[in-house]
Amino acid sequence: MKDLAPHRHIDLKPFIDGAHVPTGNDAAVPTYDPATGEVLAQVPVADAALVDRAVKSAKAALKGAWAEITPAERGRILFRVAQAIRSRAEELATVESLDSGKPMREAKGDIETSARYFEYYAGMADKLQGDTIPLGKGFVSFTQHEPVGVTAHIIPWNFPLVTTTRGLAPALAAGATAVVKPAEQTPLTALMLGTILKDAGVPDGVVNIVCGTGATTGAPLVAHPDIAHVTFTGSVATGISVMRSAAEHVASVTMELGGKSPVVVLDDADQEAALEGTLKAIFTNAGQVCSAGSRLVIERGCADAFIEKLRARVRQIGIGRGIDDPGLGPIVSLQQLQKIDQIVTASIEAGAGLLEGGKILNPEGLGGWFYAPTLLKAAKADMPAVQEEIFGPVLTIQIADDFEHACELAECTRFGLVAGIYTADFSKAMRFGRSVSAGQVYINQYFAGGVETPFGGTKNSGFGREKGLEALRAYYAVKTITAKI
Template identity: 40%
Template sequence: MKMQINGKAVEACGGEVFGIKNPATGELIEQVPHGTEEDVVFAVEAASSAFASWASSSPQQRAGVLYRAAEIARQRKDQLAFLLTQEQGKPLVEARNEIEGFAHVLEYYCGLAGNLKGDFIPVPGNGYAFTLKKPLGVCAAIIPWNMPALIMGWKIAPGLISGNTLVLKPASNTPLTNLTLASIFGEAGLPAGVLNVVTGPGEIVGESLVRSPEVRKISFTGEARTGKRVAELAACGMKRVTLELGGSDPMLVCDDADLESAAAGALRGRFYNCGQTCTAVKRLYVFESVAEEFIKKLEAGIKNLKLGNGLDKNTSMGPLNNRTQWEYVKELVAEIKEKDTGKIITGGKVPEFKDSEKGYFFEPTLVSDVPGDSRLLREEVFGPLLPVVTVKGLDEAIGKANNTCYGLGASIWTKNIDRARAGCEQLNAGIIWINQHLKIAPEVPFGGVKESGFGRENGPEALSEYLETKTIMLKT
């Protein structure tokens, strides 16, 4: 599968390729070009050349292209989901939902096409002022491997509908679905050069994109350390930046919560996509008066999860996406066992089933008696490990939940409106759920605080990230 620059499938300038493997089997799926700095230059030039024409088209014309792309993606949902599962590892049902989510995001921004307008402002004693909303120009989107299709939609839909052109860099582990979706835009009528895809490592392709003087905005989703590097480089060119840098989301379970519902929410919130989600439940704080009952319910649900290849219809949790994450999870569990820094209630090892040794599988793991300085509570753990901490009350739960450098999401589970309000006001997070966790609709703004980044994706707010305001003063 080749990169896409200026509407054409192309090889890398250096001629090198790298392989994409199925994380469940280790099998080679496809080879893609190892992009170079020269490839980035070509892609940015193509986007720059296409900008004037695309920006001058009407928002309704642009919406027509996005709507057709969404329609084609839905028609090919099963094929796209199969490809996504092959390269990412998630179960097919999750992959299908992600493709549906991608299409829904496109359709949502089609509906906002008519909102791309400025304001009329009377200025007493000095006539009137008008504001115009203008696209920024060439934008770069850097995509992670955990939700490649959905996050591609989050970035390119508001960018394209606003009249910008884009260069997309997929994650090196999961570029195939992004390349296929990009080709669908060409079928839908997107002019050549408006959307370009360059595959390759972040230290070459990503850095070249961020450094390019023609790129006016970067939207990056990934780890905080890389995000800080992006912000540093972008500052040199005064570029617009949106950073979604992950999190360590807390879930607070009060003593008046519906424990069945909360246990089901924690199960899905932690182990969906094998725990590889930015807004996954990564820390669980439970009132001690209900902790024993709640943990038993959660343990029973975990034991019912079926691990396996995501392509098997009965699989409810697939493998980790890559060896780095797999080794990291094993290291954390080994440390718990060696240093006696927690009690493993269930899980805690590589599973034993047919062909499990070929993939990056690890059992869903529940850990109690976790000390406050545990790495499970301090780091963003991308994997199927869930630490449980008991607390005496809400103040203690909120204090411990806020004791992190991250601030992406959080949830509070209670039937008491005052407790819910206190959680919403006091929890340091960009999005707070009440009696639910993880679900994010394209209609609502999404982003974090502290080291979880800045800027917002989704909702009308995302459009402002891709538009410049020009003010015109008129003397009458």
């Protein structure tokens, strides 16, 4: 049994100007253990007044101690943050698993990735240099990079710490400051990060963390006139609302709005590799992944044998508490569990064939929110299981007549975040990669790439890029200085 004590020592109050501060009200939002349905903690809610205080703290820090620190020293600070995260990896992973429900192996991977973000961007802090522009003998013209200002980070519940660090690390590397609003369902590791940052030498006010609901805390943060950039990960509907609010004060935005990503398997593919990739693509974090491969588009010639192997493997997936590292953990909330069940039911009523699962589970000894790993066979492309982001352990199977038909089916939704293909034909893989509307394409491996590779969407999956060098562009402004000589 894992030691569950770490979460009891987390200071749950907002982290503002380098310290956890009282909210001055009694409002709180519970965060649950999804495996049992039990309340882990009551997290104090930051209202609009506290959000304003956090933004003002970040604005003051932008022109204060943070501006006085050299880029090289910023890099050293970020590297110390990475080391500190690694030194507390077991504790952070336990809290992450407990709060989100994800299996421990996945939580540990997320913590290492979080450290890696700070490590990667630490190396970039002193390399954000401008250009000289040749205007002729009578002029000197050059560009310099300046921090964009105070940035707001609206964090989703499915990858709490790793999504926080994915935006925060490049923002700090560029010299910007930040206010972070974790999801109310999974705020614990983000709150722990405040102390880690302070102990690593991040000056007070550079990073502030406020918790609460979207309406109470997130909305006033996004609407604050001193926010220069909003980094948002979440649903399309909420993303549209965030964009409208940010536009009122002309703040830039990075939007990652989900997906309905295809995994294409052709007849000539390595079938075992494709099988492993398909399972990983949909059942990682119980399918609660924006880039999940939630649609299997498979060529008819290999479909029957592949699906039978897939069904056999799905039946073997064990269910349990995240901290016990099961094959599949719980769904993050009762609300999300009900959404999954509603879409699956609607899809079956619309003609989808149920091959495996398709029901809410109640594992013995646990009172939480579990959904059976599910396989649906789509009868047509317009049914809910094909078009809607279910965000659960539900794989929809579409049969393609040939390669061209597979490419057509891959494009049949309004999303464009990720697409994957398994094939031995390099030419087909490249043709698919060039033609498909997706921010990233995986070939013969799913979830390929890493911290170094840009990540973002097209179509309704959003715009802007996280990760890699591209992410830095959101957090600095380019100033051009030209002089006559």
